[in-house]
Amino acid sequence: MNFAILDGKIIERSEAKVDIEDRGYQFGDGVYEVIRIYNGKMFTAKQHLDRFYRSAESIGIVIPYTKELLTGMLNELVAKNNLGLGIIYMQITRGAAPRNHAFPAQDVLPALSAYTKEVGRPAENLESGVRTILTEDIRWLRCDIKSLNLLGNILAKQKASEVGCFEAIQHRGENVTEGSSSNVFIAQNGVVVTHPSDNFILKGITKEVILTLCKENGIAVEERVFTIKDLYDADEVFLSSTTAEVMPIIEIEGKAVHNGAPGPITKKLQELFIEAIEKECGAITKQTIK
Known part of the structure; x- marks a missing residue:
């Protein structure tokens, strides 16, 4: 479980850091999703991604990746981490900007992150x-x-x-x-x-x-x-x-x-x-x- 996704790139998990002024950190200004992995495959991935995009849209966050591209990144993450049974956790925030309750300027990019975790069946x-x-x-x-x-x-x-x-x-x-x-x-x-x-x-x-x-x-x-x-x-x-x-x-x-x-x-x-x-x-x- 040594790899994570940060802003569209798969990197070493130890290198995945977020800005102290990320709005997810300061305001909870973002949405998340958890996808179950069985036998190294995502279960109901389409439904989870549809909800992820719908939740983001509901709070005015535009995810800068197509569903197809994000699905590919998540599959690659599972493979690189050799995950058989577990979860993918992913979230997107409105990005990092000087602290202000109102939305930041449109040039502030949303911050996407994801990682995997071994989780057995109960x-x-x-x-x-x-x-x-x-x-x-x-x-x-x-x-x-x-x-x-x-x-x-x-x-x-x-x-x-x-x-x-x-x-x-x-x-x-x-x-x-x-x-x-x-x-x-x-x-x-x-x-x-x-x-x-x-x-x-x-x-x-x-x-x-x-x-x-x-x-x-x-x-x-x-x-x-x-x-x-x-x-x-x-x-x-x-x-x-x-x-x-x-x-x-x-x-x-x-x-x-x-x-x-x-x-x-x-x-x-x-x-x-x-x-x-x-x-x-x-x-x-x-x-x-x-």
Whole structure:
């Protein structure tokens, strides 16, 4: 993992430095993306890059590379770092300029960076499920932008971590939105339900894969707002993210979900998700499951 991308060039990671007045550093003025790597191949790369460009456009940053060129750079980065199982983290900021809240002059170029990291699959949690807590969603009202401003998410995740839980499920009043770093689903009477992809949540790529898998395999699915009561009354609850995949939730605030074990719909979606990975990236071997 000795190489990184900085402003369109693949360089030694130790040489990848950003300016102290970079607006990402000082204002969180930028967006980011995380892409999963299986067998040395990017999974759902197009969807992730589409979201990356959409997020940048939403805050007025023009990415100075075509999607095709950036895809090529990312593939080269994975190959140079000999990454089999892990992630690519990439971000773009508005660039470096003297500190001023208003946007800098148009001649200030955006700063793109990316690196890779080995990250295994959470096999034990995928099999047994995870514990969660509830917390009020205190974030801004454009959660659909994958912004570098993650303080609200961090505080929620830390709250979960402090009590030994995997995730914090956020809610605005009585309405459940999403996890601190995941989308949340319930299953009730055979129907899978998740929050609509509006400004209150991030439109998760894994979430979109799950919705497609449901529709292709005869699993009833609805995108609609649901409440904390619905969460507690659900037959099954699970979350999704790039690294967590389809993760069963077996406990919320100390209360068991589905008798404290992953449910049948969740297990079925896990199987279908693995098939989707293998279709795009090849078979997941025992080595990559660890």
